[in-house]
Amino acid sequence: EPVNTEPVNVTIAGLKGPTSIGMIKMIDEKALNTDKYNVNYVTESAPDALTGKIINGEIQISSVPINLAPILYNKTGGKVQLMAVNTIGNLYIVGTDDIESIGELEGKILGMSAKGSTPDFAMNYLLNQNNISDKVELNYAMDHATMSQSVIAEDTRVALLPQPFVTQTMIKNSNVKILVDLNEAWKAATDNTSQLYTGAVIVNKDFAENNKDFIEEFLKQYEASVNWVLENQKDASLLVEKNEIMPSAAVVEKAIPYCGIVYEPAHNVKDGLNEFYKILFDSNPASVGGKLPDEGFYFTE
Amino acid sequence: MEFINVSKKFNDLKVLNNFNIRFEKDKITCLFGPSGVGKTTIANIAANLTEIDNGEVKVTENAVYSFVFQEPRLLEWYSVYDNIDFVLKNVYNSDKRVNIIKDYIDMVELKDFESYKPKELSGGMAQRVSLARAFAYPSNVLILDEPFKGLDMKLKREMISLFKKLWNESKRTVLFITHDVDEAVTLSDFIYILNEKPAKIIDYINILEYNDVSEVKYRLDI
Amino acid sequence: MEFINVSKKFNDLKVLNNFNIRFEKDKITCLFGPSGVGKTTIANIAANLTEIDNGEVKVTENAVYSFVFQEPRLLEWYSVYDNIDFVLKNVYNSDKRVNIIKDYIDMVELKDFESYKPKELSGGMAQRVSLARAFAYPSNVLILDEPFKGLDMKLKREMISLFKKLWNESKRTVLFITHDVDEAVTLSDFIYILNEKPAKIIDYINILEYNDVSEVKYRLDI
Amino acid sequence: MIIDQEIYLPSPITTFYALIDMLKTTDTYITILYSTYRTVAGFLISCGAGIVLGYFCGINKLVYDLFNPLIGIIRTIPVMSIIIIAIMWFKDTNVPIFVAFLMCFPIIWTNTISGIKSTDVKLLQMCKVYNINRLRIIKSVYFYSSIPYIKAGMISALGLGWKVTSAAEVLSLPKYSIGRFLYDSKVYLEIPDLFAWTFIIIMLSILFEKLLKIFLRGLYD
Amino acid sequence: MIIDQEIYLPSPITTFYALIDMLKTTDTYITILYSTYRTVAGFLISCGAGIVLGYFCGINKLVYDLFNPLIGIIRTIPVMSIIIIAIMWFKDTNVPIFVAFLMCFPIIWTNTISGIKSTDVKLLQMCKVYNINRLRIIKSVYFYSSIPYIKAGMISALGLGWKVTSAAEVLSLPKYSIGRFLYDSKVYLEIPDLFAWTFIIIMLSILFEKLLKIFLRGLYD
Ligand SMILES: Nc1ncnc2c1ncn2[C@@H]1O[C@H](COP(=O)(O)OP(=O)(O)OP(=O)(O)O)[C@@H](O)[C@H]1O
Ligand SMILES: Nc1ncnc2c1ncn2[C@@H]1O[C@H](COP(=O)(O)OP(=O)(O)OP(=O)(O)O)[C@@H](O)[C@H]1O
């Protein structure tokens, strides 16, 4: 047994946002650092900063927006795999108007952001399913923050926003309420065959094959961390602030119940995801990287 | 026009120190003296182009200047014609201007070159444009800083008689700088001879008092 | 140095047409003629600064030029000293250079002005820097385009005798352009008188054949 | 790099096919038209304002001292901060114009001033002697002296204009804009598309630089 | 806007407090240091490359024809297209340097060439007569003739450098960078922070412009 081999460098990455909250315990403990593995946790504000490094192999494990996983899979010829879904349904219709369902949006102006992103496709799909797609005017803002500003200022009366913008908006203007949970609407529209998945954990396939034990341990600890977060929301939110994932513990604590933080291993959600990706693909093939991912996309232990 | 106790320093170099001089109205006053003595500086002060450090410059009332600089100072992007047109635009209406400009270009023998740019002219030709510009401009104070240099003898004679003729037609106060004894004697009413640093008037000649030119020439031959 | 059937046009203006001229080795050849006839153009062609359209220019073997241009052409950002140093840098080592430069600045009577920038010089002073630069440079072909203009008479005499002295010490082929009859007669071995467009040699004077200067002067007085 | 090279640097052929596909849809042309409009508008406004203000500042020390700090700020203020504010003021179609203006204008301004300052004092003295009025000095002396500087500024600014407009489009995502397509190509890792759009921008820019140079050749230099 | 105006445009006082808070943490200073380093590095590399290459291109038509298309491309190529590729090539700390270089370099290059072209032909003739070698002509003639152009280019480029570096930081998000803070402030709607950072950048830029001008004053003009 060679003893002083160099430890393997592993970079685990996440986005500054809900998708990283579930991992916060590991990030805080700098978990998995052993003689054999030198693990480094990084969080980035935008997926753009991650994609390059995922592709060139600088990042081995990363949480990414749900549609970036198949894009990366397709574009790299299958060099990444989806290990688990880590957030489901953190999208909400919020505002100062009184509505309770998608159907009531009829005749209203709905504030949207990030045109061409997953939430955009999802919303359009739901409007279609409710047969009101031509009766709702969509008003796009540049990004979530801009839309949030507009809702706070009450320039926009109903808008689709993700967490933590939802909470942030509600804190800055107490008139703003959550009107519709988009995940519930989604489940209803798809007869419970899929959910509104939003984030996934992916792994570099070569790395996973060569470091089976490490991955096993990672998934175990990740699940534990998610559970810990859901049970200790206050402590978790303090760690989130401390590790500079998000600036305000207060906002995070309020947001956690609405962030849809879960741990669903690939084999649990495969069917639902396939269903979900199909809907995206039908809206715009590019949104999942041009084709639906095949079996090899899902990580198996 | 009169300088009273004028002083002018460039950095540490005193060019003029309590300098006094008079330029009689409608007369031709010549400044004569070695290179670097301060002739151009005096001309610039007279035309209000250089600030003085001390003293006073009494200018003729309603003085309108024209100036043949030591270098031609033409606008490179304009033709010969346009260079003259440039200074006359505010003075004459366009019909009159055309004739005047053509006349003066003729007088300095540049008829075929009116559309040439300064860069395409020979040294003497550029100098003539500068002369034409100054003569054509209806000034009452005319400053000439070595106006005939770079011209061949025939042209020089012609330009001198042209100048005399124009000056006789309409008298102007003229400040004339030259290194050429003949020019000085032929043209001037008064000659100041300058020398030393700071500049001093070491001799003053009223040409009208002399009958014999050679005597003047002798005095000029410093 | 010899021009054989040289032609030169600027746009439509024929300045030289099948023009022939010879500059004897180590002699002073003067070009004399009216403004705009093409003297500077000939000098530029001789120094290989202007391309010719046709014909041939036979240059002395190993010709090294120096040139007093019609304008001083000094580097404005350098002092008088540095302007001369600039052309000598490749020729002499630094010790020798210091002495040579100081000597020549002395000779043109600019001792107190060696640190002045060209803009701070009077017209005649700038001209003298250009002279010093050309004289100091160890050339074997020296081109002088109205080298003594803008100088007062005393300086002009001194510069002329300086030039004579330097030329006697080490002979060079000289192409000398002037409008001044006295200069031409005093300095030249041969005088070509040019006129007309395109330029023609209308007269050729070998000064050595004359005892009486006034006769030459008469022939020059075109 | 472990993986598929095409994702980082697509082959020219892939890019070419992507380009051909693009040129088949009318949306591409509308997009090009809009982005061109933004770039050209930003550029022209920059030139207009830069040259006029540059003249005043170049000629008058007081005006210069007044504007210099303001333009120092414009020169620097980050795009992100501008966009936040600009979005409130303008429609998102016009935000890129505004951003391009804020980038290009100071270049033209600075060059114009340098041009003015390079004017030969001797010529200005000549004008003073001959009593030429301000306006004619500007028109006939300052103008020609500053032309080579302004030309250099304009060429820099036009090139930068394309770059900045598309960057601002990426950040503000107006409906028809090359920037939005660049952004989408990036998000979806459609690198051949990204390259095809890049190619289109470069071609447009080279075309417009040629046009500018032809136009400028008309002026004295 | 009924309620909270501050969400769009914070009052100077709020901004000031945000600034004070910032200046209490060491991270702020480290961030400033890093961003300054990037800007200055990008600027210096642009100046170095722009001036040297500008000289060669200005003096030699052949070299110019060779480089002109390339620099036309650099001038235009969108930041977005660069960043995605640049992230592969460089560490993300250096991407903004590279981007700043690509923006500033063409300005310096263009101005340098214009400067070279503005050199008086008569002086070049003089040099030819006196057999001055290329290198000394460059050092003693072209150099001084092009200085005012290069100065103007440098001042434009430095200002632009700050702007572009922070924009590239926003897009590539290196760990310590003003751009990342700008981005975060925007995402988390901390508009006063955004303004405070903007203020810091402007101050830095004004400071460096002053420094540059003091340095340039040493040169002939
Ligand atoms: N801007 C300046 N800075 C410093 N010194 C200057 C400046 N202008 C002129 N001088 C100096 O002032 C003195 C007088 O110069 P000026 O041009 O008046 O001489 P000048 O009599 O016209 O000579 P010339 O006959 O050679 O033209 C010279 O010694 C010159 O060096
Ligand atoms: N670059 C040019 N473009 C067009 N024409 C030119 C150019 N250079 C000179 N010429 C013309 O060539 C002719 C001869 O000019 P040149 O400078 O040789 O005259 P010159 O004999 O030296 O006159 P001067 O005694 O006035 O210096 C002039 O008519 C001039 O206009």
Ligand SMILES: [Mg+2]
């Ligand atoms: Mg003088």
Ligand SMILES: [Mg+2]
């Ligand atoms: Mg000549």
